[in-house]
Each structure stands twice: as C-alpha cells, then as structure tokens.
Amino acid sequence: MTQPTEIERLIEMMAKLPGLGPRSARRAVLHLVARREGQLAPLARQMQQVADTARACVRCGNIGTAELCPICADGRRANGQICVVETVADLWAMERAGVFRGRYHVLGGTLSALDAVGPEELRIPDLIGRIAEEEVSEVILALPATVDGQTTAHYIADRLEDRVTLTSLAQGVPIGGELDFLDDGTITAALNARKPL
Amino acid sequence: MTQPTEIERLIEMMAKLPGLGPRSARRAVLHLVARREGQLAPLARQMQQVADTARACVRCGNIGTAELCPICADGRRANGQICVVETVADLWAMERAGVFRGRYHVLGGTLSALDAVGPEELRIPDLIGRIAEEEVSEVILALPATVDGQTTAHYIADRLEDRVTLTSLAQGVPIGGELDFLDDGTITAALNARKPL
Numbered sequence: 001m002t003q004p005t006e007i008e009r010l011i012e013m014m015a016k017l018p019g020l021g022p023r024s025a026r027r028a029v030l031h032l033v034a035r036r037e038g039q040l041a042p043l044a045r046q047m048q049q050v051a052d053t054a055r056a057c058v059r060c061g062n063i064g065t066a067e068l069c070p071i072c073a074d075g076r077r078a079n080g081q082i083c084v085v086e087t088v089a090d091l092w093a094m095e096r097a098g099v100f101r102g103r104y105h106v107l108g109g110t111l112s113a114l115d116a117v118g119p120e121e122l123r124i125p126d127l128i129g130r131i132a133e134e135e136v137s138e139v140i141l142a143l144p145a146t147v148d149g150q151t152t153a154h155y156i157a158d159r160l161e162d163r164v165t166l167t168s169l170a171q172g173v174p175i176g177g178e179l180d181f182l183d184d185g186t187i188t189a190a191l192n193a194r195k196p197l
Numbered sequence: 198m199t200q201p202t203e204i205e206r207l208i209e210m211m212a213k214l215p216g217l218g219p220r221s222a223r224r225a226v227l228h229l230v231a232r233r234e235g236q237l238a239p240l241a242r243q244m245q246q247v248a249d250t251a252r253a254c255v256r257c258g259n260i261g262t263a264e265l266c267p268i269c270a271d272g273r274r275a276n277g278q279i280c281v282v283e284t285v286a287d288l289w290a291m292e293r294a295g296v297f298r299g300r301y302h303v304l305g306g307t308l309s310a311l312d313a314v315g316p317e318e319l320r321i322p323d324l325i326g327r328i329a330e331e332e333v334s335e336v337i338l339a340l341p342a343t344v345d346g347q348t349t350a351h352y353i354a355d356r357l358e359d360r361v362t363l364t365s366l367a368q369g370v371p372i373g374g375e376l377d378f379l380d381d382g383t384i385t386a387a388l389n390a391r392k393p394l
Contacts, residue, residue, distance in 0.1 A: 004267060007247055010240075010247050017225040018224050020216065026286070028217070043210045045245070047207060047237060048245070050230065051238040064201050088231075089223070092223070
C-alpha cells in the first residue's frame with residue numbers, strides 16, 4: 001500500500017460523509033495533511049469538542065450544548081407558536097429566513113410504513129405533551145411536501161385538531177422561480193391557491 | 198444565533214475543505230452530530246492521530262509516518278528508476294495503476310514565474326542529489342501537461358540530460374476516450390505520436 005494505514009483509514013471515514021466520495025475524501029485529506037498545524041489539528045480538536053458537548057435539546061430536539069437549546073432557552077421568543085419540522089437542518093433553514101419568532105419541535109423523521117417508523121419513533125408524543133404544558137395556540141406544520149411528510153402532517157393534525165389552530169407552509173411558485181422550470185404539481189398547487197391582487 | 202458557536206465553528210472549518218462549501222459542510226456536520234459516538238468521535242480521534250504522526254518522507258516527499266515513506270523503505274522496489282510527480286495525489290494515482298515498481302520524487306508544485314516558484318521551492322536540488330547518490334539510470338517525468346508542468350519538465354531535463362536517461366509519460370487518446378470529446382491538442386499529440394500497427 002502507498003498511503004500509510006492511518007491516512008487510509010481517515011480517507012475511508014471522510015468518504016462516508018454525505019456529499020463526499022472516495023475521490024473527494026482523498027483530496028480533502030491530502031489538503032489537510034499538507035496543512036497539519038494550521039487546519040488538520042484545529043479541525044480534529046473542534047470535532048472532539050463538538051463530540052464532547054453537542055446534545056439534543058430535551059424540549060424541542062434541536063442541537064445545543066445544554067439541556068435546553070439556545071432557542072428554547074431564549075425568553076424573548078414567543079411561546080404560543082410551535083413550528084414542527086422534520087430535521088435540525090430544516091430548523092436552521094427556517095431560522096435563516098429569520099421571520100419566525102416562536103418555538104420549534106424537531107420530529108427527527110417522518111412516518112414511514114416502509115421503514116417501520118411510527119409516531120413513537122418521531123417525538124410526536126413529546127409534541128402532544130408540549131401542547132398541554134406550554135399554552136400553545138398555533139402549530140405550524142413545516143414538513144416536506146413528500147408523501148411521507150404529508151402523511152405525518154395529517155397524522156399530527158388528526159391528533160391535535162380540537163386543541164390548537166393548525167397551519168402549514170403555503171405551497172406555490174418559489175420566489176425567483178420560472179414557471180417553465182417548475183413541475184406540474186407545484187403549478188397546480190399555486191393555481192389552486194391563487195390570491196386576489 | 199441558532200447553531201451553538203462550537204458547531205458553527207466546526208461548519209466554518211469544514212467549509213474550507215476542497216470540494217465542500219457552506220451548504221455541504223452544514224450537511225456533513227449535521228450528519229456527524231447525529232452520529233456522535235459512531236462517527237464524529239472516531240473521526241476526531243483519527244484526525245488527531247494523523248495530525249500527530251503524518252510527515253513528509255525525507256527522501257521522496259511522499260507522506261508517511263516514519264522518516265522514510267513505505268515506498269522508499271520497501272527493499273523490493275527497483276532503485277534505478279525515479280518517477281518525478283508534482284503532488285502526493287499524483288504519486289497515489291501512479292500507484293493505483295500499479296505498474297511502476299521504482300521510486301518516486303514529489304516536487305510539491307511546478308515552476309511558476311507568476312507565483313514566484315523557483316527550483317529551490319520545489320525539491321529539485323534534492324532530486325539532483327538523489328541522481329548522484331542512488332545510481333539512477335532513468336528519470337520518468339510524470340508532470341502535468343500544462344504550461345507550468347512542461348516548463349518544469351524542461352528545466353529538470355536541462356539539468357539532468359547528460360547524467361541519466363530522461364523519459365516522460367506518453368500523450369495521446371485516453372483508454373475508453375472518444376475522439377469527439379477530445380480537445381484539439383490531444384488529438385494533434387496522438388496523431389504526431391502515431392505508432393505502426
């Protein structure tokens with residue numbers, strides 16, 4: 001073998017990251033090995049740091065370093081609204097838009113008969129518990145527009161409909177989107193939900 | 198901020214790797230944080246391990262964990278031939294082909310007037326020293342077919358031409374390559390170097 005085993009093993013581990021394959025992992029590792037002091041060692045330390053401190057928020061499922069994540073711990077955010085998302089990445093995307101000032105609930109997935117994912121695997125009981133405890137008036141379902149996502153949204157709506165106002169994100173033409181590049185389903189949804197000017 | 202600072206900093210560091218940007222770094226970090234025990238902690242340890250042990254081979258410039266890299270330390274490889282490559286990645290590519298059984302010399306770059314890279318920056322004096330010490334009979338120049346790569350090849354050839362046999366990798370149609378997708382320069386080179394059947 002040409003590459004010493006330690007480096008080979010690092011390449012194999014990097015190649016398992018989403019978006020990287022064997023070739024790009026090799027490139028990234030060579031880049032790092034050529035910058036041992038400046039990049040590789042600090043990156044290793046930072047990863048260890050995150051591995052030691054990162055944990056899921058006990059209330060919403062977001063990632064944080066304490067029992068409550070920064071959003072749940074933030075007293076300035078409104079308590080009455082909970083936005084339900086599938087993943088932490090979706091939560092971050094909502095936060096980048098910066099317009100929602102309530103709380104979140106991360107399901108950690110969607111219901112899926114094929115993968116045998118039921119409500120108990122998804123923190124849905126936790127969500128129902130929060131509705132009772134936190135005086136929630138509105139639950140915004142920001143779940144993916146896939147079959148599983150919409151199944152999950154309907155399931156949650158069934159369980160909560162007589163207790164809170166339920167809303168979901170609007171579907172339609174994305175800002176900057178050209179009709180010619182949109183799929184038929186999106187155009188149909190946008191037409192059905194058309195608004196008076 | 199939504200992401201705790203530690204995780205944010207890790208994302209920033211990952212985004213500096215070649216082939217990753219802010220978006221894919223975020224995805225990779227979320228993937229790792231969701232697998233703290235199984236992937237993140239082992240990856241951090243492996244990186245630290247490589248940061249502590251990896252070093253350049255004093256003879257050829259390849260990466261290894263000892264003073265001599267596995268290739269230079271391997272007594273079964275032929276001493277008479279040295280294959281000169283630009284980077285460690287190029288050396289690995291040559292080794293994957295698996296046909297060359299001699300030694301290597303990694304320049305670490307190519308001569309470049311624009312970037313003020315001269316022979317001293319490139320381990321060229323080391324190469325000339327090795328020719329004298331190691332009873333080398335052939336130097337194979339496997340440098341990139343770019344202007345800087347060919348300038349470097351000519352410079353090395355000038356310095357060594359009366360001491361060893363100099364060869365370079367053949368240029369022509371890649372195996373499996375279709376003429377229609379090849380650039381004019383490659384087709385010209387392949388035609389000029391045509392061989393009797």
